[in-house]
Amino acid sequence: MSLFHQDYQVQREDYANAGRVSSSIKSVLKQMGLNPNVLRNIAVACYEAEINMIIHSEGGEIELNIAEDGLLSIHFNDHGPGISDLEKAMSPGWSTASEKAREFGFGAGMGLPNIKRVSDEFEIETSPQGTRLMIGFRIQP
Structure with a gap:
């Protein structure tokens, strides 16, 4: 059972709002009194994943859940085209970001790592059809 649930939408190449969802999640969790060190890690991971969705996908959904057992999970579900080489994508510095993304300062290849x-x-x-990423953080129930 979930103690808390929130859904968000991310649009393809929406650079003007890049980081909006991760900022909202950080704000909600800060109000809940999360440990600042855990909150920082959540903010970093959430921002990186949100930016990846904006740069590389056709958009998608982000779901924030806090379970009774103290697991905070964030699910990033995007709509294609998927990651052509997941092993390379997990390597620091490897990127397929477009020139447009690079002009905005994104695409250093450090997101997934x-x-x-x-x-x-x-x-x-x-x-x-898309990429499904789940990241989890242990918090106090």
């Missing part, structure tokens, strides 16, 4: 590094749980599945 940073997300995995700061998360307690990390699960990713990808196909041409």
Whole structure:
């Protein structure tokens, strides 16, 4: 059972609102009194994943859940085209970001490695229909 649930939408190439969802999640969790160190890790991971959705997908949904057992999970579900080489995408510095994304200062190839590094749980599945990323953080129930 979920103690808290919130849904968000992310649009393709919406650079003007890049970081809006992760900022909203951070604000909600800060009001809940989350440990600042855990909150920082959540903010980093959420921002990186949101930016990846804006840059690389056709848009999608983000779901924030806090379970009774103290697991805070964030699910990023995007709509294609998927990650062509997941092993390379997990390597620091590897990027397929467009020139447009790079002009906005994105696309350094650190997104997935940073997300995995700061998360307690990390699960990713990808196909041409889209990518599903779940990141989890242990918080006090």
